[in-house]
Amino acid sequence: MQDFPTAPAQAALFLDFDGTLVEIAERPDAVVVPPDLPSLLERLSAHLGGALAIVSGRPLLELDHFLPVAIAKAGNHGAVLRPLPDGPVEQPALASPPAAWRAKAGAFAEAFPGAFIEDKAHGFVLHFRQAPEAGPEAGMLLTSLVSEAPDDFALMPAHMAWEVTPRSVSKGTAVAYLMSRSPFAGRVPVFIGDDVTDEAGMAVAREAGGLGLRLQDSFGTPGRFRDWLAVLEGQLARGVAA
Numbered sequence: 001m002q003d004f005p006t007a008p009a010q011a012a013l014f015l016d017f018d019g020t021l022v023e024i025a026e027r028p029d030a031v032v033v034p035p036d037l038p039s040l041l042e043r044l045s046a047h048l049g050g051a052l053a054i055v056s057g058r059p060l061l062e063l064d065h066f067l068p069v070a071i072a073k074a075g076n077h078g079a080v081l082r083p084l085p086d087g088p089v090e091q092p093a094l095a096s097p098p099a100a101w102r103a104k105a106g107a108f109a110e111a112f113p114g115a116f117i118e119d120k121a122h123g124f125v126l127h128f129r130q131a132p133e134a135g136p137e138a139g140m141l142l143t144s145l146v147s148e149a150p151d152d153f154a155l156m157p158a159h160m161a162w163e164v165t166p167r168s169v170s171k172g173t174a175v176a177y178l179m180s181r182s183p184f185a186g187r188v189p190v191f192i193g194d195d196v197t198d199e200a201g202m203a204v205a206r207e208a209g210g211l212g213l214r215l216q217d218s219f220g221t222p223g224r225f226r227d228w229l230a231v232l233e234g235q236l237a238r239g240v241a242a
């Protein structure tokens with residue numbers, strides 16, 4: 001078992017989705033969620049008094065689609081949160097990138113068969129997994145566009161994708177906000193993720209005395225990570241992990 005900085009029963013778990021809980025797929029809609037994963041996460045959340053949250057770049061509705069269980073979720077890299085499993089959705093007021101940026105990115109993607117844009121509420125992703133030759137040029141285009149409003153927007157490298165996001169939110173702000181309120185407050189944060197976009201969440205967890213774990217280093221693969229979660233759930237259920 002991965003060592004915790006405290007008794008596991010006192011931890012607050014923050015889990016990335018793509019590349020951590022599920023394997024990366026060719027397209028965002030093609031990820032395969034193991035049938036037993038949602039209920040495993042729901043049981044883990046219950047053992048932790050609700051202090052388990054999915055913290056993802058995905059929109060909240062997609063997280064609800066892939067993980068249709070009552071657990072806390074933060075989507076769009078911290079731009080939308082549901083801190084309590086069945087509670088209300090919370091969204092800070094955020095600007096959207098200029099329409100001209102989206103139009104230029106869309107025209108760029110159209111020139112590379114396989115590349116496409118994924119729209120989000122306050123940003124967009126330019127995916128190039130099926131057009132890898134587009135990656136560097138896409139990065140240069142979006143770097144140039146974001147430089148027009150660097151205080152408001154950030155460009156994040158993701159797995160075979162570039163994402164334009166509001167600068168004021170991140171997985172770090174999501175973890176900090178959740179840790180400020182029940183049932184997360186007072187627990188020791190443990191963030192597990194696989195990507196550059198997870199580093200802000202890991203950093204906040206570490207600064208709070210917890211753990212920021214990179215999946216590849218600590219677990220290897222999403223499958224092995226899911227196995228670890230199942231073992232942890234069993235221990236918490238039997239009361240032998242505290």
Ligand SMILES: O=P(O)(O)OC[C@H]1O[C@H](O[C@H]2O[C@H](CO)[C@@H](O)[C@H](O)[C@H]2O)[C@H](O)[C@@H](O)[C@@H]1O
Nearest residue numbers: 017018024025026027028056057058129159161
């Ligand atoms: O924060 P995450 O839960 O890791 O989500 C990050 C982004 O994941 C998705 O894109 C990535 O996963 C796809 C499915 O495996 C893959 O096809 C793509 O190449 C990856 O970049 C999702 O589409 C984004 O919205 C998330 O921000």
